[in-house]
Amino acid sequence: MTRPDATHAKGAGLKPIPALLRLALAALFLLPLLFMVLAAFRPAGSPLTSSLWTGLPTVENFRKLFSILPIGRYTLNSLLVAAVAVPLTVLTASWAGFAMARLPRPTQRRWVLLSLLVLMIPGVALWSSRFILYSRLGIGGTLWTLIVPAFMGTSPFFVLIFYRAFRRIPTAIYDSARLEGAGVLATWGRVALPMARPTAVAVAALAFILYWGDYISPLLYLGDAARYTLPVGLQLLAQLGRSNYPLLLAGALWSTLLPLLLVVGGVLAVAAVERAHARKFGSITGQSERDN
Numbered sequence: 001m002t003r004p005d006a007t008h009a010k011g012a013g014l015k016p017i018p019a020l021l022r023l024a025l026a027a028l029f030l031l032p033l034l035f036m037v038l039a040a041f042r043p044a045g046s047p048l049t050s051s052l053w054t055g056l057p058t059v060e061n062f063r064k065l066f067s068i069l070p071i072g073r074y075t076l077n078s079l080l081v082a083a084v085a086v087p088l089t090v091l092t093a094s095w096a097g098f099a100m101a102r103l104p105r106p107t108q109r110r111w112v113l114l115s116l117l118v119l120m121i122p123g124v125a126l127w128s129s130r131f132i133l134y135s136r137l138g139i140g141g142t143l144w145t146l147i148v149p150a151f152m153g154t155s156p157f158f159v160l161i162f163y164r165a166f167r168r169i170p171t172a173i174y175d176s177a178r179l180e181g182a183g184v185l186a187t188w189g190r191v192a193l194p195m196a197r198p199t200a201v202a203v204a205a206l207a208f209i210l211y212w213g214d215y216i217s218p219l220l221y222l223g224d225a226a227r228y229t230l231p232v233g234l235q236l237l238a239q240l241g242r243s244n245y246p247l248l249l250a251g252a253l254w255s256t257l258l259p260l261l262l263v264v265g266g267v268l269a270v271a272a273v274e275r276a277h278a279r280k281f282g283s284i285t286g287q288s289e290r291d292n
Contacts, residue, residue, distance in 0.1 A: 041058060089203065161203055215231035218231070
C-alpha cells in the first residue's frame, strides 16, 4: 500500500513539469509577435537577413505608414464595423440559441441538423446573391454590407455555441423563472445569459476577430476606397512595396495592437467581474453561516 505522504510528494514533484511545458508553449506562440515588433522598428528598407535588433529602433515606419495611406480612416471603418456587428452577433446568436434550447428535444435535433447543413455551405456560394440583395436594398457600397450578417448571428456556429451553453442549464432553473412570472426575454436576459457569460465572451471575441480580419467582404461590396477597412489597407500597402518588410510589419503590428489590447482588457474585465461575484457570494455565505 502506498503511503499518502509519498504519493503527495511524488505529485508535488511533477507539478513544475506541466508549468514549464505551458510556459515553453506560450513562448513558442509569442515568437512571431516578438519578430513582428522588432522588425517594425527597424530602419525602413533594411533587409531582415541581418540581426533583428539593430540597436537604433525608429518609428519612421509608422510615420511613413500614415503618410502614404489613410490608415487612420481604414482603422476607424474597421472599428465602426466591429463596434456594431459584434454586439449584434452576440444578441441575435444568443436569441437563436436560447430559442433552440427551449424547444422539445426532437425539434432541437432538427434545428441542429439544419444549422450544421447551413454551416457547410461555402461562403463563395453566397457572394453573388449577397451582392444582388445588397444592391436591391440600397445599401450597396456602404459599411452596412459588412454589418448585415450580424443581424442573423453572423454564423450558425455561434448559434450552436449558445445553444449548447443554454441547453446545459438545468430545466428546473427555467421552470423557477417561469413560476416567478418571468417571460421569455426576462428569462433570457436575467437567467440564461448571465449563466452563459463565458460563452458570450468567447462568441464576442470570435466575432471581433472575424469582422476585424475580414478582407474579402470589403473588397467585394465596397466600391469607394474611403470606406475600405484595415485588411484592405494592408493589402494596398503590400502592393506599394513588397520588399519593404519593416514597413509591412509596422502595418501588421498596427492592425494587431488593438485586438490584442481589447482581448487583454476583456480578460481582465471578466476576471474582475468573476472575483466580484465570488466575493459577494462568499460574504452572503459567511453571513448566513453566522446567522445560523
